[in-house]
Amino acid sequence: MNKIYTSRISYTLLCLMLCLLFQPAFAQKATTAATITKLDAYYQKALKDWDVPGMAIAIVKNDSVIFAKGYGVLNNKTGGQVDANTLFGIASNSKAYTSAALATLVDAGKIKWTDKVNKYLPYLKMYSPYVTENLTIEDLLSHRVGLKTFSGDLLWYNTTYSREDIIRRMQYLEPEYGFRDGYGYSNLMFITAGEVIEKVSGKTWENYIKETFFQPLGMNRSYTSVNDLKGVQNVASPHGFDKDEKPVATTLTAWDNWNPAAGIFTSVTQQAQWMRLHLNRGTYKGKKIFSENASRHMWQAHNPMPVSKGAEEYMPSTHFTAAGLGWFVSDYEGRKQVYHGGGHEGMNSRTVLVPEENLGIVILTNSMSSIMSPLANYTLDQFFGVQNGKDWSQVSLDMMAKAKKQQAEAQAKAPKEKKRKTKATMDLTAYTGTYYSELYGNATVTLKDGKLDLQLAPAPALSGTLNHWQHDIFDLDWKNDFALLTPTRVRFLIGEDGTISQMRLDANNPDFHFDELKFVRVK
Numbered sequence: 001m002n003k004i005y006t007s008r009i010s011y012t013l014l015c016l017m018l019c020l021l022f023q024p025a026f027a028q029k030a031t032t033a034a035t036i037t038k039l040d041a042y043y044q045k046a047l048k049d050w051d052v053p054g055m056a057i058a059i060v061k062n063d064s065v066i067f068a069k070g071y072g073v074l075n076n077k078t079g080g081q082v083d084a085n086t087l088f089g090i091a092s093n094s095k096a097y098t099s100a101a102l103a104t105l106v107d108a109g110k111i112k113w114t115d116k117v118n119k120y121l122p123y124l125k126m127y128s129p130y131v132t133e134n135l136t137i138e139d140l141l142s143h144r145v146g147l148k149t150f151s152g153d154l155l156w157y158n159t160t161y162s163r164e165d166i167i168r169r170m171q172y173l174e175p176e177y178g179f180r181d182g183y184g185y186s187n188l189m190f191i192t193a194g195e196v197i198e199k200v201s202g203k204t205w206e207n208y209i210k211e212t213f214f215q216p217l218g219m220n221r222s223y224t225s226v227n228d229l230k231g232v233q234n235v236a237s238p239h240g241f242d243k244d245e246k247p248v249a250t251t252l253t254a255w256d257n258w259n260p261a262a263g264i265f266t267s268v269t270q271q272a273q274w275m276r277l278h279l280n281r282g283t284y285k286g287k288k289i290f291s292e293n294a295s296r297h298m299w300q301a302h303n304p305m306p307v308s309k310g311a312e313e314y315m316p317s318t319h320f321t322a323a324g325l326g327w328f329v330s331d332y333e334g335r336k337q338v339y340h341g342g343g344h345e346g347m348n349s350r351t352v353l354v355p356e357e358n359l360g361i362v363i364l365t366n367s368m369s370s371i372m373s374p375l376a377n378y379t380l381d382q383f384f385g386v387q388n389g390k391d392w393s394q395v396s397l398d399m400m401a402k403a404k405k406q407q408a409e410a411q412a413k414a415p416k417e418k419k420r421k422t423k424a425t426m427d428l429t430a431y432t433g434t435y436y437s438e439l440y441g442n443a444t445v446t447l448k449d450g451k452l453d454l455q456l457a458p459a460p461a462l463s464g465t466l467n468h469w470q471h472d473i474f475d476l477d478w479k480n481d482f483a484l485l486t487p488t489r490v491r492f493l494i495g496e497d498g499t500i501s502q503m504r505l506d507a508n509n510p511d512f513h514f515d516e517l518k519f520v521r522v523k
Contacts, residue, residue, distance in 0.1 A: 035382045036067050046375055046393045047071045052367040053239050053247050054082035058268035059379065060360035063280060065272045074366070075237040075249045084269045087221065087235045088364035089252070090349050091342030093271075094264040096278075096298075097209050098193050099141050099326025103282075103294035104212055110200050113138045113297065113325075117192065120199045123164065124192070125171035131179050132171075137196065139180065140189040141325040142302040148176035149185040154440065154512050156191065156258040157484070158459040163191050163257050172439035173516065183305045183323065187261040190326075194260025205260045217273040217284055222266040226254035229265060236366035238346020240483030247367055250346050250483055253461075262342065268362050271351065275360030278338075278353055298325040299338050299355075314399075315377075332377075333384050341372065343511075345483045352376045359383055368483060370396065422470045426500070428452055431472075431492055435503045435519035443503070443519055454490060466490055476505070484511050 036059075043057060054072030058065060074080030105111045111120075117135045118124045126132045131146065139145055152173045155166045166188060176184055194205040201208050206224040214222050221232075229235055229252070239247040256263065266274075273284070282290035301322030311318065321330040327338050335354050342349040349364045350372035361379050363372040374392035381389035424431070428447055435443045442457040445466070452466035454476060461482075466474035472492040478485050488507040495501030501521050505514035 032061070032066065039067070039379055039382055040069065042378060042393070043069075043071060043375065046371060049393060049397060050367075050369050050371040051247060052365055052369055052371055053249075054086070054236055055363060055365040055367070055371070056082055056084055056086055056088070056268040057361070057363050057375070058084065058272040058275075060272050060275045060279065060358075061383070062358045063276055065269070065276075068269050068272060070268075074235070076239060076247055077249050078237075080234075082236060082366075083234070085221065085234055085267045086364075087223070087229070087232065087265050087267055088349060088366060089226075089238070089262075089342070089344035089347045090264050090266055090271065090351075090364065091262040091344040091347065092187075093340050093342040093349055093351050094260070094262050095141075095190050096326040096340060096351070097213060097264060097274075098190055098197070098205070098260045099298050100278075100290055100294075101197050101205075101208055101212060102137060102141070102193060102325075103290045103298060105197070105200055107291045107294055111137065111196070117196065120196045121167065121192065123168055125168070127171065127173060127175050128179075134179070137193065138302060138325065140193045140196075142323045143183055143185050143189070144180045144303040144323070145184070145186060145189055146175035146177055146179045146181070147173055147184045147186055147188075148513070149183075150511055151176070151184065151186065151513060152188045152439070152516065154514070154517065155188065155458075156255055156261075157512060158253065158255065158461045158482075159257070160460070161257055161458055163195050163260075166257060167192050167195060169439055180303075183303055187258060190261035191258060197260070206263075209264070212289070213274070213277075216287060216289060217270075217277060219266060219270040219273055222264065222270050224259055224263050224265075225256050226252045226263075226265070227256065235265075236347070236364075238344060238483065239367050240346050240481075241368065250481075253345065253482070262344065268364055271362045271364070272360070275351065275353060275362060279355060279358055279360055298327060299329055299336075300324055301329055314395075332380060333386060335384070337380070339376075343368070348372055350376050352380070354380065354383075357383065370400075422468075424468050425472055431466075431500055433500070433521050434523045436522045437517045437519045440517045440519075443517075445503070472500070485509070488514065 053076040054074060056070040058068040068084035070082035070084050070086050072082050074082055106113060114136050118132060126135060152170060155161055155169055170188055197205050197208055209224055223229060237249045238252055240250050242248045277284040281292040281295040282288060302325060303323040305321045307321055317333045318330050327340055329338050335356055337352055337354050339352040346368060347366050348368055352361045361376050363375055365371060374396040377392040431452055432445050432447050444455050446453050454464055454466055456462040461480050464476045464478040466476060469475050474490045476488040476490050486507050486509045488505055491504045491506055492500045493502040503519040505517055507514045
């Protein structure tokens with residue numbers, strides 16, 4: 001009797017234990033499925049709210065791709081459905097590939113993070129001999145060399161300059177702050193890092209990335225140049241904005257000289273494999289590609305960045321932000337996140353990793369909107385179980401609408417610009433000639449059919465007609481309507497002898513510093 005009773009008790013306890021053991025797994029699957037359904041609906045709504053032509057999103061959790069889907073169209077003129085295999089330019093998300101490539105060379109004992117760059121690139125010169133002699137590989141990857149954000153980017157934009165040409169011209173860039181004493185986002189330093197990889201490995205940056213990462217990760221539809229996309233199907237078209245701020249389809253331009261900073265094209269399905277590699281600290285499907293030590297080193301805070309009052313109000317749970325090596329790091333809702341964004345001409349993207357949650361998110365778009373960060377934040381909130389979290393998409397849209405309204409009100413209150421009846425102070429032939437910038441090279445101004453034409457010699461695609469505005473200032477009507485170009489004026493300066501001696505380009509452009517091109521007339 002006792003024996004039977006004991007057995008029944010044991011059997012009951014065993015069943016209870018099994019239920020307790022497996023219930024979390026069942027509950028977790030149900031919770032994840034519900035979360036994905038909620039996120040899918042949120043993404044679809046956000047696509048319409050932000051008026052984004054197309055985007056694709058993938059989520060990695062616990063070394064599995066649990067979600068990968070495309071939304072919208074490849075091109076808002078010609079259509080075509082975006083899916084999880086659609087190719088986008090990931091732009092500066094490429095920087096993590098360059099850093100990881102250097103990590104593999106560190107693991108192999110071929111370089112050290114603290115090596116001086118001029119050990120490998122003796123032609124390198126910076127704004128001071130001290131910086132030239134002490135610039136390290138770590139400095140290249142952490143935005144602390146002393147240059148302001150985007151300084152010198154006109155050297156790669158549509159130019160025929162090689163990477164070595166760009167590096168040789170960096171000596172003419174003026175610092176914004178002390179060496180290792182601040183933050184200034186630098187594409188040029190990653191171009192330089194790409195040249196270090198080529199020097200040490202004996203392979204082009206492009207081939208090294210393909211052999212070291214694309215092949216072992218099965219990323220067979222990932223590319224390192226716009227030129228590689230010829231004949232490839234399912235490629236998203238970039239979109240800029242028209243005068244009414246509506247998306248308008250444009251075409252991709254090949255800028256191979258910037259590839260180590262921003263040249264990769266891939267899909268969310270393929271980028272998900274890249275996230276798996278990093279979340280597994282350099283190991284993919286049992287194969288070690290870079291070491292755990294290298295992973296930790298890339299994700300350290302190498303260059304602290306300020307958190308503004310506005311940023312605190314927008315995201316109260318973030319207390320620190322810093323540049324790692326090819327990544328940024330910060331805290332969010334009590335967890336460390338490792339992330340980077342990307343901005344191609346007509347495509348924006350974001351990759352976010354949360355190591356302690358084994359969670360990764362990639363969002364690729366064919367738009368120049370800022371939809372990626374709100375969607376990433378909302379996705380994190382859902383996986384973190386944040387109670388009463390923000391509707392990040394709507395919050396961001398409201399902030400932009402408020403800023404736009406304030407700008408419109410300020411413009412309405414500003415004095416109306418009267419139509420000018422002035423004419424150029426000199427005959428148009430007086431402005432013609434060749435102008436030289438130590439940093440950039442030549443620019444020519446010629447007279448054609450009664451109009452002045454400007455041509456930037458290093459960039460054949462950058463030219464336009466000058467229409468007189470007032471005095472010795474002309475509006476530049478760019479020949480090519482590139483998405484990253486903004487209204488620009490050309491200002492001519494008169495020398496002591498009363499003739500035109502210099503030329504400046506003035507533009508309120510968030511991506512390019514035209515004021516760095518100090519042109520002096522040479523003939």
